[in-house]
Amino acid sequence: MNILKLFISFLKIGAFSFGGGYAMLPLIQKELIDVHGWITTKEFIDILAVVEMTPGPVAINSATFLGYKVGGFLGSVAATVGVVLPSIVIILIIAHFLSKFKSSPYVSWAFTGIRPVVLGLITSASLTVAKDAIIDIKSFVLMAILFYLTSFKKLHPILVIVLAGVVGVFIY
Incomplete structure (x- = not known):
């Protein structure tokens, strides 16, 4: 390289x-x-x-x-x-x-x-x-929910990242 x-x-x-x-x-x-x-x-x-x-x-x-x-x-x-x-x-x-x-x-x-x-x-x-990144219906639903929470409910991005990680552990 x-x-x-x-x-x-x-x-x-x-x-x-x-x-x-x-x-x-x-x-x-x-x-x-x-x-x-x-x-x-x-x-x-x-x-x-x-x-x-x-x-x-x-x-x-x-x-x-x-x-x-x-x-x-x-x-x-x-x-x-x-x-x-x-x-x-x-x-x-x-x-x-x-x-x-x-x-x-x-x-x-x-x-x-x-x-x-x-x-x-x-x-x-x-x-x-x-x-x-959207590999199945679960990842699409997770993306949509987190987009909504971040964009419209103004949930802090750090909280969204942590939430996504925790949810990912449980659904995958």
């Missing part, structure tokens, strides 16, 4: 993702599973479960865990640095030119156009994960 390839893969993911970690998931899946075949879809879903339960940003946690899975400690470092480097560079550039950017209607229009793309990427990632 070439650590440089892993770094470049996550550098691309970090450079071309807008909207945070969830928006990166389809790019991560495409790069690690489809392009390189470094992990399977099942491994990807299992790692996402760990990433969701781990404190910190989804993008960094994903890069760290997936990098470790693919290339050990050095893979973890390479993936994490690769995914955050574009954001750091962009933030430094924006901070330098902030006074020129903040009043530009073009910048406002660009971000207005990017918002629906972010939603589309998150939806795409959700549907991709759902195809492999």
Whole structure:
């Protein structure tokens, strides 16, 4: 496994993702599973479960865990640095030119156009994960109930994760 390839893969993911970690998931899946075949879809879903339960940003946690899975400690470092480097560079550039950017209607229009793309990427990632995570009627019902509790009853996500784990122990 070439650590440089892993770094470049996550550098691309970090450079071309807008909207945070969830928006990166389809790019991560495409790069690690489809392009390189470094992990399977099942491994990807299992790692996402760990990433969701781990404190910190989804993008960094994903890069760290997936990098470790693919290339050990050095893979973890390479993936994490690769995914955050574009954001750091962009933030430094924006901070330098902030006074020129903040009043530009073009910048406002660009971000207005990017918002629906972010939603589309998150939806795409959700549907991709759902195809492999919903394995039977029990998992579908569990997903629907937990979606309802999280979205409409505003149950805390940590409680939902714990609840899902306990229910999973009993029904599987």
